[in-house]
Amino acid sequence: MKIAVLAVQGAFVEHEKVLQELGAGTLQLRKSSDLDNDFDGLILPGGESTVQGKLLQELGMMNAIRDRIKNGLPIFGTCAGLILLAEKIAGEDAHHIGTLPVTVKRNAYGRQLGSFHYEQGTFQGIGTFPMEFIRAPYVESISDDVEILASVEGRIVGVQYKNQFAVAFHPELGGDHRIHKYFLERICAKN
Numbered sequence: 001m002k003i004a005v006l007a008v009q010g011a012f013v014e015h016e017k018v019l020q021e022l023g024a025g026t027l028q029l030r031k032s033s034d035l036d037n038d039f040d041g042l043i044l045p046g047g048e049s050t051v052q053g054k055l056l057q058e059l060g061m062m063n064a065i066r067d068r069i070k071n072g073l074p075i076f077g078t079c080a081g082l083i084l085l086a087e088k089i090a091g092e093d094a095h096h097i098g099t100l101p102v103t104v105k106r107n108a109y110g111r112q113l114g115s116f117h118y119e120q121g122t123f124q125g126i127g128t129f130p131m132e133f134i135r136a137p138y139v140e141s142i143s144d145d146v147e148i149l150a151s152v153e154g155r156i157v158g159v160q161y162k163n164q165f166a167v168a169f170h171p172e173l174g175g176d177h178r179i180h181k182y183f184l185e186r187i188c189a190k191n
Ligand code: GLN
Pocket: 045, 046, 047, 048, 049, 050, 078, 079, 080, 081, 083, 106, 107, 134, 135, 136, 137
């Protein structure tokens, strides 16, 4: 199995390492012609969603990625990647890729709680999973058919909608690969 990782900004190297440790092939997406390669899924890493969205547009990858997702490409957004996927961003007029029917709130935990570690988070189908939040968003609301996979203190931090999977935290940090494994086995392998 080969998984592409959007590699224009942010924490993409860490995702590649996890994928390689799980035995998957990886491919960096840096320019639109990289989309011509064959791959079975795509990871949108954490970083800065505004910068990533701008680069996707400038590099001519935004529409192509949106179309691929609509056609069923398995996609996994983490943190900024969740923001890129969201159909609505609270308090902002525009969205980026906008294929995931949720509203996200950016930098949602306030300045004091900009970054924190949540040891006892529970992830549906996985169990307890240590969650690393870095200036993270959360999902403020969802459309009916979006499945909630994880919540922390009443806030939604993990969702799935068909081929789209997204979390507000950074599962690539901390050495626990079960969420990536979930993506490979439950979302990529199915398609
Ligand atoms: N605060 C960032 C944003 O709004 C997301 C942070 C992250 O990806 N760790 O894009």
